[in-house]
Amino acid sequence: MKKLFVLLAILVIVFVLGTTSCYWVFNSGTGSLQLDLSALSEKGPGVRSARIYLIANNMLHPLGDGVDYVQVKYNQVTEITLEDIPVGPTYRVAVSMGYDEPGWFDSYYWAESADFEIFPGAKTAVVFNQEDFTYSFYPVLYKSEDIVVETMMDKRLLDVEVYNYGVYATDGAKLYELPDYSPYSALGIVETTAPAGQTINSLSISVSDGAFDALCANTNTGFFSYNDFSQNFDPTPTTVNLGSYSVLDSTAGSYSFNRLIVFGGNNRWGGTVAGVESSASEWIWANQSSERVTDVVVSKDTIADAYFATAGGAFRVDGDYMNEIAIGGTPDLNAYKTGFSAPAPIISLELVEVGVTALFVTLLMGTENGAWQAPLAAEPPDVIGQPTRIDGTQGFRIRQIAASNYTNPHFIAYLSDAYLLVWNEADNELIRFPIAAGLPNKITGMAWFDPGGGMYYLLVSGDDGLVFRTFYYPV
Numbered sequence: 001m002k003k004l005f006v007l008l009a010i011l012v013i014v015f016v017l018g019t020t021s022c023y024w025v026f027n028s029g030t031g032s033l034q035l036d037l038s039a040l041s042e043k044g045p046g047v048r049s050a051r052i053y054l055i056a057n058n059m060l061h062p063l064g065d066g067v068d069y070v071q072v073k074y075n076q077v078t079e080i081t082l083e084d085i086p087v088g089p090t091y092r093v094a095v096s097m098g099y100d101e102p103g104w105f106d107s108y109y110w111a112e113s114a115d116f117e118i119f120p121g122a123k124t125a126v127v128f129n130q131e132d133f134t135y136s137f138y139p140v141l142y143k144s145e146d147i148v149v150e151t152m153m154d155k156r157l158l159d160v161e162v163y164n165y166g167v168y169a170t171d172g173a174k175l176y177e178l179p180d181y182s183p184y185s186a187l188g189i190v191e192t193t194a195p196a197g198q199t200i201n202s203l204s205i206s207v208s209d210g211a212f213d214a215l216c217a218n219t220n221t222g223f224f225s226y227n228d229f230s231q232n233f234d235p236t237p238t239t240v241n242l243g244s245y246s247v248l249d250s251t252a253g254s255y256s257f258n259r260l261i262v263f264g265g266n267n268r269w270g271g272t273v274a275g276v277e278s279s280a281s282e283w284i285w286a287n288q289s290s291e292r293v294t295d296v297v298v299s300k301d302t303i304a305d306a307y308f309a310t311a312g313g314a315f316r317v318d319g320d321y322m323n324e325i326a327i328g329g330t331p332d333l334n335a336y337k338t339g340f341s342a343p344a345p346i347i348s349l350e351l352v353e354v355g356v357t358a359l360f361v362t363l364l365m366g367t368e369n370g371a372w373q374a375p376l377a378a379e380p381p382d383v384i385g386q387p388t389r390i391d392g393t394q395g396f397r398i399r400q401i402a403a404s405n406y407t408n409p410h411f412i413a414y415l416s417d418a419y420l421l422v423w424n425e426a427d428n429e430l431i432r433f434p435i436a437a438g439l440p441n442k443i444t445g446m447a448w449f450d451p452g453g454g455m456y457y458l459l460v461s462g463d464d465g466l467v468f469r470t471f472y473y474p475v
Contacts, residue, residue, distance in 0.1 A: 030084045031118035035093060036127045038078040048099035050074040051107070053418070053436050054082065056089035058396050060418045060435065068435075071100070085118045092116070093126050094436035097133060103154030104464040107438035109133035136438025137460065137467040140167070141186040142178055149186050152176070153465030159445035160461035161203035163215040164228060167449065167459060169466050170200045175217060175226065175233075181449060183457060183468050195224045195233045202445070206250040209238060211259040211274040218247040223263065239263070242270070242285045249296050253304030253319075260319045262306040264293025269308055273323040286317075286325040288333065295348045299361065299376075300406060307349055307363065307383075314346040314365070315339045316383045340383035344369035350401035352409050359407065364390075366398030371414050371421075390414075392430035393421060404448040404456050410473040411456055413446055420446070420460065426473055440464035 037050055051071045054061040060068040063082065070080060074097065085091070092115060098107040111132040118124055139151040152169065155176075160169045167178040177190040194200050198219040208214035208225035215226045222239035226232070238261075239247070250263040255273045261283075262271035270287040274280070291312035298304045304319045321336035348366030353359045363384050365372045370393035374384035396416040403409035414421040420433040420443065433439065440462030449457040449468075454475035459468045 029120065030086055031120060031122045031124060033082040033085050033091075033093070033118065034123055034125045035080045035082075035095075036078065036125065037074050037080070037095070039127070039129050040074060040078075040097065040133075048073060048075070049097075049105070051096040051098075051105055051436065052080060053094040053096075053434065054085070055092045055094060055418050055434065056086075058416060058418060061085075061089075061091075071105070081123075087118050087120055089118075090115050091118060092434070094434035095128055095133075096136065096436035096438065098136070098438075101153065104139075104440070106139070106153075107136040107436070110136050110434070110437040112432075112434050112436070137433075137469045138183070138438065140178070140183065140459065140466040140468055142189040143186045144189070150189075151465065152178075153440070153467075155465045156463050157440070157444060157461040157466055158200065159202040160447050160459050160466060161205065161215060161445070162447045162449045162459070163205055166215075166228060167447075167466075168203055168215055168226075169445075169461050170194075170203055170217065172199050172201075175200065175203075177228070177231065179228070181457075182451070183470070190231050192226070192232060195219060195235075195237070197221075198224070201246065201248050204250050206252045207238060207259055207261055207274070209234060209236070209280040211252075211261070211276045211278060211280075213252070214238075216250055218250055218263070220246045223247045223250045236280075238280050239285070240280050241283050242287065245287075248293060251296060251298050253298035253300060253306075254302050255304055255319050255323060256302060258323075260298060260304040260306070260322055262296055262298060262317075262322070264296040264308060264310075266292050269293050269296070269310070269317075271306060271317075271322040273319065273326040284326050284328060286322050295366075295400075297349045297351050299351060300353070301361075307351070309346045309349050309365075313339055314341060314349075338381055338383050342367050342372040342374075342387045343389075344372075348398055348400050348415075350403050350412070351406070352403045352412070353407045354409075364401050364403070364412070366401050366414060368397050370394040370396055371398045371401065390423070390430075392432075396421065400446060402446045402448060402458075404450060404471075411448065411458070411471050413448070413458055415443055415446060422458065422471070424471070424473075438467055438469075440467050 093113045096107040097109040157169045167181040169176045175192045200217045202218045206216040216223045221244040222237035224233045252261045272283045272285045291310045295309040318336040324331040342365045344367035346365045350364040361376045371390040372387040374387040400415040402413045404411040410425045412423045422431045441464040443462045445461040454473040456471045
């Protein structure tokens, strides 16, 4: 659906230079911002409050001690003045219209201004009109035991994952399962306490004992698989033979007829190759010290390799290395590990297979300055070909990447500090959602749910709970 979302509000900028005014004293370092919401008094049923964010160079600008926004009752306060705004950055204002709920803000509509600058001693006025606003992300719903429809809000969630038609989220102490998920027919919820003595860092699709695919909880001592039939965690970690390490991420791929399993932690990375139906207590793990691992992905071919992004740089480790370790060998890591880079430090990774007549595998790299893509190199020792930046992502720090599918993904989401960017393949368009677009405060995770028929749900977890938005691809 072309131009599904209206992104830019009409911006009216008026500069009032304070040379002799008793209200504005010239200051070479700061200016002021005046926001007019008077035209929004009739905007939508249930709208009672406005939450205003100031974004500087694509980052949230603090508007108080530990606060990233200003919130007002819009029908009581229609003009807001922000003082002492530093000169220099490129600014935008994002406004969310909705109402306050205990522990979260229910956003109905949102809008974002165009870019503007603050000038020394000047007042910059931003005026939003009703037609500038569009619909927000929506809270994820479920039915409680007494058949009351509840939301997944007012929960400080650390991650979200999709597996076997279920949606899973965690707050560190519990796993929340929404089986047979559909946002338009709220079903029940299953709450499972984290494995004894554990704190869940994140969720991922990896393997269980026996090397079968499973949803896994990455914890402070390893990772545990979740049994969606018994709706409980396996009593011992999948990493039982690894030792106790805080795992931040884990994943798996195919290695011949076996499974390549990898993990990344605060100061470790490693993996193994395990035969299907083998016991986790027999697995021998590669286990290497490193700087903090920020992301890890595994290739989808039959002899998989692992790609790590760490605070000290990005590198590929051949699956052959993990296999040599698994069979009791002592291979030289330097013969199997190869670094790669983008024009800015790499934070996040994703692998996709694209192409019309001939499919080729592309590595997506989220960096400190935008998202970059590069084909996997055809011949060693190179890991990737020449990286090219994805247009529209420059200036954004891309913390996570999530593709709707591995093969020919129709949508790819790029998460930055103050924005969620969604690429729509049908229109070759990058849609930009500021945090004011109903996103759950600080975003911690995202995942795509594909129910078929060209419909995709993007689920986003954060400090305020779990939300979703529907995207459509023509079929």
